Amino acid sequence: MPDMANPVRFRAGVPVYRYRTDPARPPVSVLRFDWDRQPGHGRRHIHDFPVLMYVEHAGPGEPSGPFGPLADGDAFVVAPGAVIDPTSVAAFGGGTGVFFDPAALGGDEQAPWSSWRAHPLLLPFLHRIPGGLLRLSVPPERQPFWSATITAIETELTGRADGYRQAVLAHLTLLLVDVARLATDVVGDLRRSNEPLLAEVFEAIEQRFAQPLSLRDVADGLGLTPGHLTTVVRQRTGRTVVDWITERRMAEARRLLSGTDLPVAQIARRVGLPDAGYFARVFRAGHGTTPRAWRRAAQG
Structure with a gap:
């Protein structure tokens, strides 16, 4: 690699x-x-x-x-x-x-x-x-x-x-x-196959990522079982629905960290993770650094 x-x-x-x-x-x-x-x-x-x-x-x-x-x-x-x-x-x-x-x-x-x-x-x-x-x-x-x-x-x-x-x-x-x-x-x-389903999944995440959102919430909205939805999305994209929910939240966090001066705790709430400590752990797990360190690197 x-x-x-x-x-x-x-x-x-x-x-x-x-x-x-x-x-x-x-x-x-x-x-x-x-x-x-x-x-x-x-x-x-x-x-x-x-x-x-x-x-x-x-x-x-x-x-x-x-x-x-x-x-x-x-x-x-x-x-x-x-x-x-x-x-x-x-x-x-x-x-x-x-x-x-x-x-x-x-x-x-x-x-x-x-x-x-x-x-x-x-x-x-x-x-x-x-x-x-x-x-x-x-x-x-x-x-x-x-x-x-x-x-x-x-x-x-x-x-x-x-x-x-x-x-x-x-x-x-x-x-x-x-x-x-x-x-x-x-x-x-x-x-001709499952691309419309992917579009619906991503649209559901886009509309609700800033709120509490789980795999079951997305699956229920599409009338599917969580297991079936997870299998289809992972086969098509290499990631699970939960992975994509997290990625959407982290993408918005990166945008806010690099483009605004909002406190980290406020950014955490805006991306659907009101616990600032948990938000920082999720961010570090995906990026190898803290939100504040990311902000310093992105801004300067």
Whole structure:
């Protein structure tokens, strides 16, 4: 995993990685895989953020994965929430991984779930292919573009000149346009399946996150059992309904911490967590720092 990801919990003994949200960290990162540094450090793992893997040049001596030998231009859309087995990615020794925070694509950190609900470029990452990997083949005429775009992202991340965050997101968006076009059949199937349900879930969270809100409240509002709703949302997004409620509250907390001078206790009440101590513990668990430290970093 790249430095931008950290394990936040375990599911049945498998570590779950989340993309770090930090004022000083870019919303996109690139990792070049080699034979000594394989994805996931050689163990089964889960991530709840999207990953795009690309094979620029498949070496003749590279081992075969579950899809058979790799070819130049192979791209793999990795579904959040899927358990990734190291044998599935062992052949990516010469590949590149593009990791990113889906919230950043929406252009509005206040509402990261809207990316999953409405951003058409993220629909391919909601597939449910066994093993969590959707294989696409980039046409030869587009392969130079993919290589140049990934290199451009790396250059921006290294230099970090003014506007680099916007630049890396612009390059990423162009890559995701190609992904969406290559995955037309998958996107069509998703539009005909459970995407309306996700939209209803996120709308319910949006309307009520500032109040006491539980999984059962959301499920009752949609006429579903909590267990079924949790399963569907986790399969589609890699997170549970409770995770998304917390993420919505933390996104609003980040906005208020960086954009206002409101006391932390008042911010806690505004995001539906009236106990300031509990709010601080939840914030620290998700961000690795206190709300006050986040505010200092974001403002200065």
